[in-house]
Amino acid sequence: MSYKGNFKIWRGDDESGGLEDFIVEVNEGEVVLDIIHRLQATQAPDLAVRWNCKAGKCGSCSAEINGKPRLLCMTRMSVFTEDETITVTPLRTFPVVRDLVTDVSYNYQKAREIPSFAPPKNLGLGEYRMKQQDVERSQEFRKCIECFLCQDTCHVIRDHEENKENFAGPRFLMRVAELEMHPLDTEDRVREAQDEHGLGYCNITKCCTEVCPEHIKITDNALIPMKERVADRKYDPIVWLGNQLFRRGSHKR
Amino acid sequence: MKAGVGAPGRAQMSERTFRTDRWRTYPITTGAILLFFIAYATVRIFMNQWYWAPEEHYLTPLYSPCLSDSCVPGSSHFGTPLPEIPSFIPMAFITFIILAGFRGTCYYYRKAGYRSLFLAPAACAVPEPHKKYTGESKFPLVILNSHRYFFYGALIFALINIYDMVLAFHGKDGGIGMGLGTLIIVINVAMLVCYTLSCHACRHIVGGRLKNFSKHPLRYRYWTFVSKLNARHGQYAMISLVTVILTDAYIMSVAAGWITDLRIFN
Known part of the structure; x- marks a missing residue:
């Protein structure tokens, strides 16, 4: 089952650009990235798109499809109707490099600002021992593939460029949470x-x-x-008093 | 200089959003429900009447506990430590402050309110209209961090509602009885308890603040239980909002004599 699908693809660079119309063949079982590749092969060989694994694990092919931040390789064409025009644009929170490729270096800058994992000084490599229930919260966050779709959709930086300096974004606040909840991390x-x-x-x-x-x-x-931990520390005098009286620290809990 | 998605360096597009789904549905419906509840609760708490159905022993949750000398006989389940309250002041002002505060600072209602009432943002990847944004980092929104105190209050009020529910099993001719109102009250209390216990502050207090669950097995079990409830916190929040309105409207109607309570037995 094939049909001719209507697409609008944003093409341009950091100075100018716009949506261009394309009609591309769509086959059963395909994803949007397949269509982009067919477009490159048949009509627009210079179309820039970043991709790698085609399996939703590398986080490279992030874009916006019909206005929603999504992975090109994980968006099935079967979720659209045959007469629907599908609009594909680059991530709108980050500077564009060309066509569907954006400069996501803001995220790497934010990653560098977070102090790395700090295990107890008396433990060497191979001596870490943890119980499963203590690490399972952090493990959920380790599933992150760093596609930066969460960063792209977060209105704090999407709609307010000036906040980029002071706001790490959900991905990196999650990284802070991952370390804060890690049973062997000693950093506050x-x-x-x-x-x-x-x-x-x-x-x-x-x-x-x-x-x-x-x-x-x-x-x-x-x-x-x-946020609740911050409330413990900054906005809850009862918890603060309890910690002072019983000399509890976060690393001892 | 253009801001937001139009900022220099970003891909330039004239359209605010390319979303083709019905993204306006959530903010419109949620906003309508929230505004209706705010209007209903405001009107209702200034009525200062029709909150107690004496024959059926139904007390509306909006006026529970009734603690002043102004309360009609029978409605004060915990005595009347407060003096008579002038008619222009809501008798249930303590209840209103705690429960409105609990919902107003609730993490789910923050999402609902920011999206529907403040359009910050109305939907994901839809530009918001505000020129500046500091979120909950500055006054007045930093006050929302007081959610846990309202949780403590709401927990006490949930226990009071359970007590009121038990009294609603009072028969018209004495002994045990049950009417349609009793059923409505039971459903409402169940939803209120689920909403209160599924709260994110509750989840943090029972065990979420711990770094090592293995050292606190009992609190880990509590946390696991609350975490399961917490996954449906938003649903409980909206369902309990509706059940509170329905329960209050039913008891008001019975107390005012507009309808007669349908008795199941006694």
Whole structure:
């Protein structure tokens, strides 16, 4: 079963560009990335697109399909009707390089700003021992493929370029949560989550969770628990008093 | 200089969004429900009447507990420690502050409210109209971090509602009885308890704040239980909102004599 599908693809660079119309053959079982590849092979050989695994695991082919941040390789053509015009644009939160390729270096900058895993000094490599129930929260966040769709959809930086300096975005706040919840991490990451990485900017609209191709519950399992930990530290005098009286620290819990 | 998706360097497109699905449905319907509840609750708490059906022993959750000398006889299940309240002040102001505060600072209602009432954003990948945004990092929205205190209050009120529910099994001729109102109250209390216990602050307090679950097996079990409820927190939030309105409307109608309670037995 084949049909001719209507597509609008954004083409251009960081100075100008626009949507171009294409009619491309669509076959049963194909995904949007297949169509983009057919387009490159038959009509637009210079169309720029970033891709790698075609299996939803490398996080390279992030784009916006009909306005929704999605992976090109994981969006089946069967979810669209045959007479529907499908619009494919680059991620609109990051600077465009060319066509569907964007410059996502903002994310690598934010990744570098997070202090790495800090195990106890008295433990050497191969001596880490953890119980499953202690690491399972962090393990969920390790499923992240760094497609940056959550970063793209987050309105804090999507709609406010000026916030990029102060806000790490859901992916990297989740990384902070991953380390904070890790049973062997000794670094105190709560205050820096709020003061350095801009957790307070998050207003829980759950768009990051909605677009995550790995179905990580970013908001419920990472961002809100971090907000509650910040509330423990900064906004809850009872917890603060309890910690002072009983000399509890986060690493001892 | 253009801001947001039109910022320099980003792919330039004249359209605000290319979404073709019905993304307006959620903010419109949720906003309508929230506005209706705000309007209903505001009107209702200023009525200061029709909150207690004496024959059936139904007390509306919006006025529970009734603690002042202004309460009609029989409605004060915990005595009247407060003096008479002027008629222009809502008798149930304590209840209103706690319950409105609990819902107003709730993480689910934050999503619902930001999307539907503040359009920040109305839907994912749809540009918001605001020129500046600081989220919950500054006053006044930083106050939302007080959610846990409202949770403590809501937990007490949930226990009070359970007590009211038990009293609603009072028969018209004495002894045990049950009417349609009792069933409505039971469903409402069940939804309120699910909503309260599934709260993110509750999840954090029972065990989420721990770093090592293995050292606290009992709290890990509590956390696991609350986590299961928490996955449906949004549904409980909206369902309980509707059941509170329905329960109050039913009890008001019975108390005012507009309808007669349908008795199942006694």
